Amino acid sequence: MENTQRSVTGKRLYSAVQPTNALTIGNYIGAIRNMVALQDEYDCTYAIANMHAITVRQQPAQLRANTLSVLALYLACGIDPAKCTLYVQSHVPCHAELAWVLNTFTYVGEMERMTQFKDKSAKHADNINMGLMDYPVLMAADILLYNADVVPVGIDQRQHLEICRDIAVRFNNIYSPTFVVPEGVYPKVGAKISDLLDPSKKMSKSSENAAGTVFMNDDRDAIIRKFRRAVTDSEGVVRYDPEAKPGISNLLSIYTAFTGRSIAQAEAEFAGKGYGDFKSAVAETVADCLAPVQAEQARLLSDKQYLNSVLEEGARRAYKVASATLAKVYRKIGFYQL
Numbered sequence: 001m002e003n004t005q006r007s008v009t010g011k012r013l014y015s016a017v018q019p020t021n022a023l024t025i026g027n028y029i030g031a032i033r034n035m036v037a038l039q040d041e042y043d044c045t046y047a048i049a050n051m052h053a054i055t056v057r058q059q060p061a062q063l064r065a066n067t068l069s070v071l072a073l074y075l076a077c078g079i080d081p082a083k084c085t086l087y088v089q090s091h092v093p094c095h096a097e098l099a100w101v102l103n104t105f106t107y108v109g110e111m112e113r114m115t116q117f118k119d120k121s122a123k124h125a126d127n128i129n130m131g132l133m134d135y136p137v138l139m140a141a142d143i144l145l146y147n148a149d150v151v152p153v154g155i156d157q158r159q160h161l162e163i164c165r166d167i168a169v170r171f172n173n174i175y176s177p178t179f180v181v182p183e184g185v186y187p188k189v190g191a192k193i194s195d196l197l198d199p200s201k202k203m204s205k206s207s208e209n210a211a212g213t214v215f216m217n218d219d220r221d222a223i224i225r226k227f228r229r230a231v232t233d234s235e236g237v238v239r240y241d242p243e244a245k246p247g248i249s250n251l252l253s254i255y256t257a258f259t260g261r262s263i264a265q266a267e268a269e270f271a272g273k274g275y276g277d278f279k280s281a282v283a284e285t286v287a288d289c290l291a292p293v294q295a296e297q298a299r300l301l302s303d304k305q306y307l308n309s310v311l312e313e314g315a316r317r318a319y320k321v322a323s324a325t326l327a328k329v330y331r332k333i334g335f336y337q338l
């Protein structure tokens with residue numbers, strides 16, 4: 001595979017998705033859409049974060065299958081392996097190695113305060129493992145290994161991005177400038193897509209009630225059923241107001257993300273129309289947009305040889321960058337080198 005990787009800005013971009021369950025339209029709108037849009041502008045590296053995934057117990061066969069599914073979805077959504085490095089996190093051992101070093105620059109109290117750690121600890125009270133707590137440090141290692149200037153993610157990852165920046169600055173101050181301090185990039189609309197049945201909650205792959213989550217692999221009927229049941233309000237006006245109208249505002253975010261229209265255009269389009277019409281339009285739009293992506297994902301999944309070749313090339317390219325950063329870190333901290 002020819003590597004035509006180059007960037008207009010000369011800047012590097014990094015992001016990753018965990019291969020847990022099927023991905024949701026929240027993952028797509030909050031992250032993958034931006035990952036596709038920015039690939040011509042930046043030198044992009046995209047991982048499938050299977051080491052993060054095991055912080056919650058996974059079924060091994062399912063984790064393996066989900067890994068290829070995420071790769072096929074990345075590709076089906078338009079991420080081009082000739083422009084970007086696409087790889088599986090566990091294929092590059094530098095992640096675990098740098099995470100260990102960064103652990104010694106991270107305080108236990110900081111990790112205990114992480115919102116996602118607290119939420120996941122409550123949800124998985126029988127398995128509050130060290131990896132769950134250390135999750136943000138591994139994420140910092142991911143980002144810092146690739147000298148990323150920018151990291152496109154949903155708003156739920158903001159706290160992790162902030163701690164990554166703190167760790168980088170701390171290390172740079174103790175030694176000398178080593179790590180690039182990355183910026184988070186959050187979509188203006190859709191940085192937090194909510195659960196359709198409970199708009200106070202983030203739409204999540206692992207929600208207890210799948211009726212509130214639209215998965216990227218849901219069929220048309222399921223998509224229409226889920227949007228039909230979406231919680232709204234009693235005002236009867238399609239208007240964007242996340243505080244007063246979280247359900248309708250969430251549907252507007254989804255609609256504009258998939259159509260490319262502005263919120264104002266969407267509001268005008270549904271002026272004088274009822275919520276029933278609006279929900280049907282959102283559902284039809286999402287189903288129409290996902291159908292070709294699903295077909296392409298299925299086609300790619302039947303060509304395992306090709307997918308493996310993408311991952312082999314990706315791991316090779318990723319290792320080259322990551323191992324150079326790790327060697328620099330080892331040198332700075334005084335690890336004896338042969």
Ligand code: TYM
Pocket residue numbers: 014015016017018019026027028029030031032049052138139142143151152153154155156157190191192193194202203204
């Ligand atoms: P993960 O797999 O939970 O989510 C992948 C991406 O999707 C975004 N996202 C959402 N955005 C908007 N609305 C939602 N409801 C929604 N749900 C998820 C997430 O913000 C994320 O951008 N820790 C990361 C994976 C990771 C990573 C990294 C990301 C590992 N290492 C390094 C960036 C850089 C995660 O759990 O993503």
